[in-house]
Amino acid sequence: MNGPPDRASANAAASPVRRRPGLTRDQVLNAVMDIIDEGGVEELTMRRLAKALDRNPMAIYRHAMDKDALLDGVVELVIAAFVVKPPDNDGEVDWEHALRDTAHTFRRAALAHPNVVPSLVTRSLSGPLALRPPGMLRPLEELLELFMNAGFDEHGALHAARLFTGFLYQHLLHELQERIDNPDETDDVLRLGLHRLPIAEFPRLRSLAGILATYDGAAELDEGLDIVIAGLRSQLLTPDPPALVR
Numbered sequence: 148m149n150g151p152p153d154r155a156s157a158n159a160a161a162s163p164v165r166r167r168p169g170l171t172r173d174q175v176l177n178a179v180m181d182i183i184d185e186g187g188v189e190e191l192t193m194r195r196l197a198k199a200l201d202r203n204p205m206a207i208y209r210h211a212m213d214k215d216a217l218l219d220g221v222v223e224l225v226i227a228a229f230v231v232k233p234p235d236n237d238g239e240v241d242w243e244h245a246l247r248d249t250a251h252t253f254r255r256a257a258l259a260h261p262n263v264v265p266s267l268v269t270r271s272l273s274g275p276l277a278l279r280p281p282g283m284l285r286p287l288e289e290l291l292e293l294f295m296n297a298g299f300d301e302h303g304a305l306h307a308a309r310l311f312t313g314f315l316y317q318h319l320l321h322e323l324q325e326r327i328d329n330p331d332e333t334d335d336v337l338r339l340g341l342h343r344l345p346i347a348e349f350p351r352l353r354s355l356a357g358i359l360a361t362y363d364g365a366a367e368l369d370e371g372l373d374i375v376i377a378g379l380r381s382q383l384l385t386p387d388p389p390a391l392v393r
Contacts, residue, residue, distance in 0.1 A: 170202060175210045176220045180260065183221065187262045191217065221260075222267045223282030228256030231289035242297035243376050250315050250368055257319050258364070264323055268316045286312070298383055307379050314375050322364040335360040 178199045182191050191214060197204040211217045230252070232245040257264050271283045287308055294304035329338050335356035336342050346353055 170200060170206055170210065172210050172220070174200065175207060176217070176224055179217050180221050180224065180263070183262045184260055188218065188266055218266050219270060219280050219283075221263055222270050223280055225257055225260055225263055225267055226271060226282055226286060229253045229286040231286065231293050233289075233292070240293065240296045242293050243380070245293055246311060246376060247369070247372055250311075250372055251365065253315065254319065254322075254364070254368060258322070261323055264319050268320060272312075272316070303382060307382070310379070311375060314371055318364075318368055318371055322362075322367070325359065325362040325364070 175196070178196055179191060182195060182199060193204050193207055193214070196217070197207055200207070211220060229249065231249050233240075257267060271279070276284065290308035290311060291304050294307045295301070299307055329340065336353060338360055339356055341349075341353050341356055341359075344353060
């Protein structure tokens with residue numbers, strides 16, 4: 148004859164099975180970012196992500212249908228740092244200072260995740276506007292607001308926003324290309340890996356080793372902004388000539 152169940156068994160039987168809390172979108176995207184930061188976009192798979200989160204892969208599909216959706220999500224995370232300063236309370240707007248501040252803040256945020264930058268550039272500028280995630284469109288909306296408040300007409304504001312965004316994204320790509328190949332090497336040609344280039348075919352590039360080795364991304368960004376802002380200032384201050392009457 149069996150005796151009465153012991154207390155531990157009874158408590159175990161009476162206690163409901165605790166379910167693990169559901170994953171949040173932020174948890175999923177932060178895990179995606181960690182994988183890309185560590186090994187690049189190529190390392191991101193649903194199986195790898197599920198393992199990192201210690202979940203069944205099917206749990207991931209509740210937040211993203213595929214890898215493309217996950218990449219859009221992490222791009223939106225980085226673009227969240229692309230914030231354009233709004234006008235002051237009195238309506239005054241220093242659009243030139245706002246562009247410089249936006250560019251440097253976003254540069255720092257983007258370069259903190261260098262493996263995401265190529266996807267950021269391609270995914271945030273590809274496809275019809277209406278099909279892009281709202282987070283990718285917000286910087287464009289804020290830039291349009293900035294330029295229109297500064298006095299640009301609608302066409303000029305759109306042109307200025309495209310010019311600024313294109314310059315900033317291209318700068319980020321170029322800055323990533325300037326990374327040192329072997330930082331412990333003292334010779335500039337070897338530090339940059341330029342010794343692999345045939346000197347007869349790339350004499351100019353190899354001759355610039357000293358300049359390339361001292362590349363300063365922030366300073367280069369400022370130099371480029373000087374040119375972009377000067378051009379936009381000229382456009383703002385010089386109205387289009389009247390159309391010729393035939």
